[in-house]
Amino acid sequence: MITEQHRIGSGFGAHSTADDVLTGIDLTGRTALVTGGYSGLGLETTRALARAGARVVVPARRPDTARAALSGVTGTEVWELELADPEGVRAFADRFLDTGRALDILIANAGVMACPETRVGPGWEAHFGINHLGHFALVNRLGPALVPGGARVVSVASSGHFLSDIRWDDLHFRAGYDRWLAYAQSKTANALFARHLDTLGADRGVHAFALHPGSILTPLQRHIPHDEQLAQGWITPDGKPAEGFKTPAQGAATAVWAATSPLLDGHGGAYCQDCDIAEPATTDDMLIGGVKPWAVDPKAAARLWEVSSELTCLDSFS
Template sequence: MTTPQHKIGSGFGAASTADDVLRGIDLSGKLAIVTGGYSGIGLAATRALAAAGAHVVVPARRRAAAEEALKGLDGVEVDELDLGDLGSVRAFAGRFLATGRDAHLVITNAGIMACPETRVGPGWEAQFATNHLGHHALVNLLWPAVERGRGRVVALSSVGHRRSPIRWDDVMFERGYDKWAAYGQAKTANVLFAVHLDALARDAGVRAFAVHPGGILTPLQRHLAREEMVAQGWMDERGNVLHTFKTPEQGAATEVWAATSPLLDGMGGVYCEDCEVAEMVTGPEARSGVRDYAVDPDQAARLWALSAQLTGIDAFAR
């Protein structure tokens, strides 16, 4: 059984920042791996974790950009990683494991959103491959270090998971591409990944969570034309922001909270938002919460099996 999707009274909320949720928490001696930890909310998470004493490893597809963004930040190192390339994922994991270090926190923060139809690897749809399959491979390959660290894995999902469940009959959108449905499926996959990882890893002392960070204007929107953001109600024709967005520091709060909060000790396999465990929702009018299909343990196990088959990587295979 997963932890029920009910609020636990965290004392934090949508306006809380990553620094707020880490106040009083000492991460000295802890090592965190934050994919995409050099841009947007990932950068805010890296800064907050480092300020709390953690050593942060930031695997980056654009290494030079990462090194520039993180320049002067103590306790942070950058390495190369392209989540859309399994060879790159294997290479990064191999380099990390060769250091013999434990991984206490893993935040799978990197991702792409609503991109034009793109194929990577053996023809995989890029959003599913980058947001989900690359992270599935990464965490499984890093499992020896994660198991020794006995900490937490946090998968960055989104309210966008409500755009689509897993399309079991056409996961790779080979029969017509819809960029928003593909994004929704990938974000559902992120939740299901956390659900099944938690079921597999909890006996080893490792727990997993999925997180919706909230609405934030970041480089994640790079593939959206202004006209699309106007249509979404995010801004007007002149580029003036209309929607109330979180700051990157507020957006990073929930993933950092899920990775570190003592209130979550003994819990796992749940979807969190606004620094809280989210409630289950069903109606289309709901503006928060998690859909039942995204936390269904049977679908989570089915997705894990499919991901292991596609990537050839499963640390828990018997």
């Protein structure tokens, strides 16, 4: 069944926070994993899930920084993980599987944006390699730990996907690099990944969702000079977030909602925004958002899965 992209009236919206959407939800006894769960939106996601009672595993490429950010947040544990390193992903997953622990929630949140041209792993373009293939490999390797009949995988995409479909003929920008198209392609890939994972996981009751968190000032913008952020209209001249931007706690809300809301039962594969299923995009305004057709196309999702599986030599769901 293909999920329709239409709002379902969750009762939450753009101003809801991660704590708001968890009101009345008890995650005691549940285990969640949040990649990059020690910075920006991931940190707020981790805090909210832990406050609701979950045990939260936080894979971090800078474990000391992660431990410092999470000090005082009970119920969290930091494990080293570099998503750009396929061997590191394998070692992380093996170590986790060896514990015999189960995962109820996996939030693929970590990401980079608009970096200078960088190659990772066997020469992959870095956005595609980290944001998409790193998470593709992680989820496939952790597949056996996902709780049958209940686990949810949440892929943090972006309305940045508006700028690019998957570049089937040049996934790794061999013919010329553009940092925004590289980010955009990786975010389209995040959305398609959730769609096909949901299709493949449905038989064992593992569901997946993708989302745009909103626009939020976080360390994600580290590669964007102040003047460019000003010109883009992201910040005011005094460096404050522009109108329409969310706080990190609001930015974490849709991921937490997608990971936990019973209202999403039966809507697996949906692309969400503002704590609801997103409508099809009717403009190119990323602040308004919505979802473009190429980010939820089931045939493209199946094709991307196949390509990703070939690149990583992994497929534990088909």
